[in-house]
Every structure is written in C-alpha cells, then in structure tokens.
Amino acid sequence: MISFFRNVLSSKIGAGIALAVLVLITLAFVGGDLTGLRDSGGIASGNSVATVGKDEVEENELALAAKSALSRVQAQDPAMTMKVLIAQGGLEQVLDELIDRTATAFFGKKIGVVAGDRLIDSEIARIPAFQGVDGKFDQATFRQILGQQGLSEKSLREDIAQGLIAQQLMLPAQFGTTMSSFAAKRYAALLDENRSGTVVALPSQAFFPANAPSDAELQAFYKSHTNAFIRPERRVIRYATFGEDAVKDIAAPTDAEIAKRYQTDKALYAAQDNRKVSQLIVPTEAAAKAVAAEVAGGKSLEVAAKEKGLSVAKLEFFSKDQLSSQFSPALADAVFAAPVGKLTAPQKSALGWHLIRVEEEQKKPERSLADAREEIVAKLAVEKKNTAFTDLLAKIEDEFGNGASLVEVAKSLGATVQTTAPITANGVVYGKPGETAPALLQSVLKTAFGMDQEKPQSAQVTQEGNPVSAERNFVLYDVTQITPSAPAPLKEIVEDVKTAWQLDKGGAAAKAAAMQIQAQVRKGKSLEQAVAATGKTLPPAEQVSMSRATLTAALRSGRQVPPPVSLMFHMAKGTVKVQAAGQNRGWFVVLLKDVVPGKVESAQLVEGTQRELGGQLGQAYTDALGKAIRKEVGVTKHEKAIKAVRDQLVGTAGTE
DSSP states (O other): OGGGGTSOOSSTTHHHHHTSOSSHHHHHHHTTOOGGGSOOTTOOTTOEEEEETTEEEEHHHHHHHHHHHHHHHHHHOTTOOHHHHHHTTHHHHHHHHHHHHHHHHHHHHHTTOOOOHHHHHHHHHTOGGGBOTTSSBOHHHHHHHHHHHTOOHHHHHHHHHHHHHHHHHHGGGGSSOOOOHHHHHHHHHHHTOEEEEEEEEEEGGGGOOSSOOOHHHHHHHHHHTGGGGEEOOEEEEEEEEEEGGGOOOOOOOOHHHHHHHHHHTHHHHSOEEEEEEEEEEESSHHHHHHHHHHHHTTOOHHHHHHHTTOOOEEEEEEEHHHHHHHTOHHHHHHHHHSOTTOBOOOEEETTEEEEEEEEEEEEEOOOOHHHHHHHHHHHHHHHHHHHHHHHHHHHHHHHHHTTOOHHHHHHHHTOOOEEOOOBOTTSBBTTOTTOBOOGGGGGGHHHHTTSOTTOOEEEEOOOTTSOOOSSOEEEEEEEEEEEOOEEOOGGGSHHHHHHHHHHHHHHHHHHHHHHHHHHHHHTTOOHHHHHHTTOOOOOOOEEEEEEHHHHHHHHHTTOOOOHHHHHHTTSOTTOEEEEEOSTTSEEEEEEEEEEEOOOOOOHHHHHHHHHHHHHHHHHHHHHHHHHHHHHHHOEEEOHHHHHHHHHHHHHHOTTO
8 A cells, every 4th residue: 555655657647646645635735735625526426436345435535536636746747637647547546545545444443443533633633724823723714614625524534534544554564674684784785886787779760660651550650649649738818917006196195184193103203212221130139239249340240140140131122111011110210210331229020139231222302293294194195005006906806807808907007918829837838948928927827727718817926036026016817718738630740740650660669679689698699799680770889887876876866867777776697688768769778797796894884774674674564464455355446437537527627
C-alpha cells in the first residue's frame, strides 16, 4: 500500500496524485484546496466501483478523489486536464489507493483496530480550515465548510477513521527493523564504489524508414496515437484596466466636516506631555535604596542592575495619566517631577519598588482648528476618494450582475478594452513559444480558466515580485472564446504526425538493433563487432566512469544524470543491457566493464548504514503487509461503474 507513494507514474501526474490520497478529504482541507472538493460532476452516490471485503468504494468517492488529484497536479502544471490525467492512468491509480485504504481499514476493524471518537475529534481540531482566527477549532466554521462542500460530518469522520486505522496497522511495521553489521558493511562499501563502462547510442533518426508513410499508414498511426497530439485548452481573454483616477468630481471637505473631524480627533490635537523612561523593579524598599545609593555614587543604573542579576526595562513614551493608571499616582508624579537623565526616588506599586530614570520628554502644545485644518483636509480627501472608489467597485459589480457587458462598463470608466491571443492555462500564448499573456493578467488566469464565457469580473491587479503601490489598480476581464482541449485534426498537423511516425518506426528499429547488439555481445563478440554488424553509422561509443557517491550527490542536488550512467549502477560486472532514451529518441547499449568497491574505515558509516537499511527493510515489510491485507480482504473491481465515472469526468471536465 505505502509503495503507492513511491512508485507513482513517471508522467506529470505522478507527484500530484501521490498527495491526493490516504485521508482524502482531510488532506484536501489541510491543503486549503476546497474548490476541488465540490460536486463530482453529477455522479450519484450508491453505485460501487469496487467491493472491498464487505465495504464499497462508491462512484462519487472515486470522482471526488480524481478531482482532488487533478487540482493538485494543476498547482504544478496549470495546463493539465482531466482527460490527459485519465489517459495517463491517473484514475486507475487513484482507485487503487482508495481500495488499499478501504482494505486496510476493513481489515483493521476486523481484528479490533479502531479509531475512537476522541482521536478523530483531535484530528479534526488540527485541520487549519476548521480553525478560527484564534487558531482554535471553531464549530461554526466547521459546519459552514461542510455545508459549502456538501459533505456530511459522518462521511468526514469515516474518512479520517480509515486513515488513522491505516496508520496504526502500517507504522509499527517500520519500527524495530535492523540489518546485521556484516550486511551493512558490505552495503557501505557500495556507497563509494566506482563503476566504468561503455555506452553506445542508437538514435532513432539513424533508423528512419527510407520511404515516407502512405496516407493510410499516417491515418492509422494518428488514430492509434491520438493522445500524443492533444492540444491544451486555449482561451481568449478580453480586459481593461482602471485605477483610482477613474473616480471623478470628488467633493472637497466642507467646513462642517472639517470641524466635526477636529472634534472627533480632539485628543490628537490636545497639548501633550509624555516621558520616555528606563526602570528597574526590585522586591523591597531596602534593595531599591541600595541601588539608588550606588547610582548616586557613580554607577549607572544598568551596571548596578546587572551586578545583581537584574535588567533595566526601556519604556516608550507615556502620559502622566497612563503611568498613573498602570502603576500609581505617586509614581507618575515622581516621574513628571524628575529632570531628564536623573533617577527618581524609589516608588512603590503592586509590582514592587521602582527606580526610574527619565530619558526624554515630549511636549507638544495644543493645536487649534486653524493649525490642524490642512492635515484634516488631507485626511478627509483621502477618505472621500477611497469611499468613492469603493462605491465605484460596488457599482461595477452591480452592473455586471444586471447583465452589463465588459465593453459597456469599460466605456463608462474611459478604459480601453484589449484582447489577448489564445493563451493556455499557464499563461503561454498558444503556438508562440516564449510569448506570454500580459503580466497584469497572470494573477487572474486561474479564475479566467474556471469561468464561463462572457461573464465579466473585476480584480485588483497584483504582479509577482512588484511591491503593491499606494495607488490601487484593477482589471476588468472576461473570456470571449474557449477552445477545449482536444486532439488536433490530422490535416492541421500532418508534418508533426509524419515526424512522430518516423520516430516511432525508427525507435522500433533502433530497439531491435540494440537487442541484436546485446545478444551478440552475450555470445562472445566484442561490442565493436556487434555495433559494426548493424550496418549503420552510429555515434562513437563513449567510455563512462562515475562513483556512486558522485551519482548520489547529483541526484540529491536535482542535477540530471544520463540514464545509461545511472543504469550502470543496476548491473553486474561484465553484463550488457539496453535502455530506451525516451520519447522515441533512440536506445542505448550499456556494457559495464569494471566495479571497484569503496573502502569502509568508519564505524559511524556502518552504523548509519544499518539504520538506513533498517528503514528500507521496514518499508518492505509495510509493502508486503499491504499486499497481504488486500488479498485477505478480497477485492472486486466493477469495470462498468469505473467506466461510467471515467466517461462522466471526461464529459464534464470542461476547463478542469
């Protein structure tokens, strides 16, 4: 079961699907991706796609999981569609994981492994989507989200329970597994071994057919490889931008408004007398007097405090009333009577005895209405502009809601309407590599690819990497043309199909030649003789050498390692293997000539290897346990129901 997370598809969808399952609904909430969990395209519950023991995996559950998987894949590849995901085996993979999870939960309940209500409650409380602003579980938020998504509390609790039972069954298998020191030492020697060999490349182009394909051959190839020629969904977006300057004729603040604001903010303009102080608090009067005597003798308050293991606190500006209410009236009187730089006499409060030094005084005279008028006018002008702009945004939304078009609203704003070329969900202009949609549309692309045609919306313009300016800018946008993802018509891509046909035929011929070379080398011929026997002019053979440590470092850093070089570390000395170059580009023949083991001199290396191998052994136990559980429980897939889900998802995928 756990192997599902390792052995995912090598295509684009692999990593996304791996994150979409185990505790399906829980993971979706944790990821914050609630949009992927809405209705499953009209698929009704009750029909089963698989029977697992006495439990059922229903159609709507599979559809929900597939939509969640697609949502996660689209986070990395916005152009991915449900049709492509299903074509690459994503639906079957998601179904297998749902079956594994259900089988594990069924088996766990059968042998008495349960997830109690309190444990499930704690898991729900930990889901961020259900937490309020204080970071704690909020019942109202919980109910609201379940209602929005059409989910019942029972189904959520059952889903979480399944995940918890799986954890209880599977995790113990990964603990306590150890590997002998002898095996660990042998394995550690492999970690620094060096391997060398010869690689021969057989490019497909060298094996292209001599003749061009006939029309019938081309049509048959196109029909059998339709998924290779799927075009991504394209959309034409119409847009217009506007800013706060769209608000015209804002009335200036009146004398009455200015006077009212002056009265409202009168405390801001009243006379101010504040003090910035440093203070030390000690528990007794005697201690306070002792410190005061040391300061009078020449020590600083900070030094005297440090010698006693104490520290002086710095307080920002306080008014007399603030100090009085926070500490005591007597303390406030003493502070405001002390000159700057001088220490007050010890003062008592509920916290202890205070020694306070006045650092700075801040005095401001009272400001009359005339003095503050200019400042108030500026504040009111900004507020009026913001209010007017907010009203304008609300008016635009109302106009859109009443059926106004983007062109009509843009005209009323004096904004120019522009139209993009057809673009894909990742913002690339279709058919023009390197050309992208305008930067101001990048932040609204996801919404644009989820909205209906000619249903205008507005959004604030945000551009990644650019600071948000004080001036707010907005964009009005809608979609005027939608071209669904579909295979390109043959007549439009004849040359592309011809090239693909040549690569397919050439790749097959290159593979046959590679297999021939392998067979002849195994019979005793030299690699050079076997290559010459193909009768083709091939690139010169390359001598390759690499240590396993270098290989590991390259893989960990994300650097690409040529597949033939990586293959050498999965071969026995003196053997020859063949490997595809991928995408029908050709084949490789790899001959491993020599293996030089590394030296193991560190006991720490052996111990570390024992731990690593123990973890791998635990993983193997977990995989075996998952397979055994599935066999014990019994699984039956219902292909007709699975096909119904597949057809429904593809038929209603739309812009997904």
